[in-house]
Amino acid sequence: MSLLFSSYTLNSPRGPLELANRIVVAPMCQYSASNGEATDWHLMHWGNLLNSGAALFMIEATGVTAEGRITPACLGLWDDRTEAALKDKLSRARKLAPATPVFIQLAHAGRKASSATPWDGGQLLAADQGGWEMLAPSAIPQLEGERLPHELSKAELAQMITDFVTAAKRADRIGVDGIELHGAHGYLLHQFLSPIANQRQDEYGGSFENRIRFPLELFAAVRAAYSGVLGIRISASDWIEGGWTPQETADFAKQLKPLGCNFVHISSGGISPKQKIALGPRYQVPFAKIVKEQSGLPTMTVGLITDPHEAEAILQDGDADLIAMARAFLYKPRWGWEAAAALDGTVIANERYWRCLPREAQAVFGGVKVGQR
Numbered sequence: 001m002s003l004l005f006s007s008y009t010l011n012s013p014r015g016p017l018e019l020a021n022r023i024v025v026a027p028m029c030q031y032s033a034s035n036g037e038a039t040d041w042h043l044m045h046w047g048n049l050l051n052s053g054a055a056l057f058m059i060e061a062t063g064v065t066a067e068g069r070i071t072p073a074c075l076g077l078w079d080d081r082t083e084a085a086l087k088d089k090l091s092r093a094r095k096l097a098p099a100t101p102v103f104i105q106l107a108h109a110g111r112k113a114s115s116a117t118p119w120d121g122g123q124l125l126a127a128d129q130g131g132w133e134m135l136a137p138s139a140i141p142q143l144e145g146e147r148l149p150h151e152l153s154k155a156e157l158a159q160m161i162t163d164f165v166t167a168a169k170r171a172d173r174i175g176v177d178g179i180e181l182h183g184a185h186g187y188l189l190h191q192f193l194s195p196i197a198n199q200r201q202d203e204y205g206g207s208f209e210n211r212i213r214f215p216l217e218l219f220a221a222v223r224a225a226y227s228g229v230l231g232i233r234i235s236a237s238d239w240i241e242g243g244w245t246p247q248e249t250a251d252f253a254k255q256l257k258p259l260g261c262n263f264v265h266i267s268s269g270g271i272s273p274k275q276k277i278a279l280g281p282r283y284q285v286p287f288a289k290i291v292k293e294q295s296g297l298p299t300m301t302v303g304l305i306t307d308p309h310e311a312e313a314i315l316q317d318g319d320a321d322l323i324a325m326a327r328a329f330l331y332k333p334r335w336g337w338e339a340a341a342a343l344d345g346t347v348i349a350n351e352r353y354w355r356c357l358p359r360e361a362q363a364v365f366g367g368v369k370v371g372q373r
Contacts, residue, residue, distance in 0.1 A: 003315035004308065005345030008055075008322060010178070010298060012262050013227040017101060017177055019055035020348060022315060023336050024324040026265075026302050027058045027105040027180070027233075029074060031117040036066060036076025037085035043093050050097030052329055053336020053347035056322075057100055059090070061107035061182050064167040068108035068188070071117050072130050077106070077167045087174045098348040103178040104171050105233065106164060106222075110188030111136035111149040111197065135160075137191050137198040137205065137214075143273060157204070157214055160188075161221045168226045178229030178262075181219060186270030189215045190235050193252065194244040194271045212252050216259065223260040231263035231298075232256065236287035239268060239275040246287050253295035263298040265324060266291055281310065289319040300324045308339035 003022065010017045032041035049057055063069035063076040076082045090102065109115075114131040116123055124146050125131030135156070136149035152160065168179055183189035191197035192214045198205050204214050215232075223230055236249040253264050266288040269275050277283075281304050288301035301320035305311055311323040329335055340347045 002312060002343040002345050004312045004323065004339060004343055005347075008298075010229045010262050012178070012229040013260065014229075017229050019101065019322075021053075021055040021336070021345065022322050023054040023311075023339065024056045024300055024322050025049050025052060025054045025058060025329050026300075026324040026326040027060045027182075028326045028330070029060045029070065031071055031073040031119075033073055033075040035072075036063065036069065036074070036078065036082040038075060038082075038089040039085075040089075042075070043089045046090060046093035047096045048333050049329055050093055050100050050102075051350055051353070052333055053340060053349060054329070055100070057102050058180060058324075059086075059102065059104040059176070061105050061109075061187070062086075062167070064106055064108055064163045067113060067132050067135065068110075068163070070109040070113060070187075071115050072125075073117055074109075077104070077170050078163070083170045083174065090174060090176075096350075098350060100348075101177040103180050103229070104174075104176045105180045105182050106167050106171065107182035108135075108160065108163075108188040110134065110186075110191045111140070111142050112186055135188070137188075138200055140197060140199060142186065151200070154202070154204075161218050164218055165221050165225045168222045172226055172228065176228070178231070179222070179226060180265060181222065181230075181232040183215055184233040184235040184265075184267045184270060186235070186272070189218070189232075190244075190271060193234075193248070194238055196238055196240060196243050196271050208248055208251070212255060215252075216255055219256060219261065220259050229262045231261060231265060233265040233267060234291075235268045235270055236266050236284065236291065237268045238271045239277045240272050243271060243275075246290050249287065250291045250294040253291050253297055257295055257297055261297060263300060263322075264291055264295065265300040265302065266320075267302050280304065281306075282314065285314055285319050292318075292320060298322065302326065308342040311339065312343055 005021045008019045111134045113134045134149035139148045139151045236246045238244045284303035292299035298321045300322040302324040
């Protein structure tokens with residue numbers, strides 16, 4: 001019996017959410033929104049990946065405020081207009097695909113906001129280029145020579161929590177099945193965790209206990225307002241001397257657990273251009289293993305996992321509970337089907353596509369063994 005194609009349950013105050021398998025489409029920024037609003041690109045993109053065979057699809061990093069976006073083209077959920085656009089595109093995409101749970105990743109880019117899209121260089125935008133003031137735990141830029149971000153006051157921290165809570169309520173109205181808070185890749189919550197970006201002199205900076213204080217306060221506030229599945233993505237290592245560490249990640253996860261955290265999604269990096277990441281297959285899996293073993297929380301691993309047998313081995317070894325993939329699904333949007341054929345698994349797929357399998361392949365779609373005759 002393949003573990004990758006076994007079911008898994010995520011629990012929340014609202015009740016259990018059963019996933020048909022252990023495959024997750026991780027959040028991927030599309031930089032295709034119009035003033036924060038989801039567009040037809042999202043309709044196409046979401047509909048495509050909801051037909052992937054994965055048991056869970058996560059919507060990209062979604063700004064809880066306009067200034068919280070990475071770029072002017074990033075998705076948002078901060079007012080009635082952005083809420084209506086997201087609801088429209090998501091509901092239409094879901095009607096075109098098998099029933100699949102959908103989570104949304106709520107985010108604030110912090111000092112990495114006000115940037116150009118990746119294909120336009122990704123650099124900080126000046127005001128006359130459509131840029132805006134960035135917010136951060138400390139007035140330290142992401143890159144040397146960039147203009148300084150604004151250091152958040154305590155009153156502004158309280159408002160930031162309100163912004164996340166309001167966005168969570170909007171997400172709930174839209175009908176998502178869960179929320180992931182973005183605490184990774186050098187964005188705002190990660191900036192508070194890391195001593196590289198957080199050099200505050202008050203109770204929100206300095207020691208480990210102080211650096212995790214604001215992310216914990218924010219998580220607790222969202223948990224109080226939202227009863228569905230709630231988790232967080234964390235960069236487990238800054239990959240730089242003196243930065244955030246895997247052990248701190250595990251200790252942070254242990255603090256999240258009693259607050260009602262339902263899962264952790266373990267990635268790494270993003271806080272500094274000086275990072276030295278040891279890239280390779282399964283390179284982030286050891287981080288997930290540490291967090292899973294020490295916190296006991298349901299744990300997703302992600303990063304350069306592309307082969308079905310490799311994903312299966314990670315689960316068989318007990319290193320993670322769920323396998324998340326991002327760019328692998330952009331390259332192979334039906335990766336879940338390919339994995340099902342390789343591991344004799346079952347996926348739910350639109351019957352319109354059943355005839356597409358290569359003649360030498362077969363898979364089980366919704367309980368029906370399918371192959372070319």
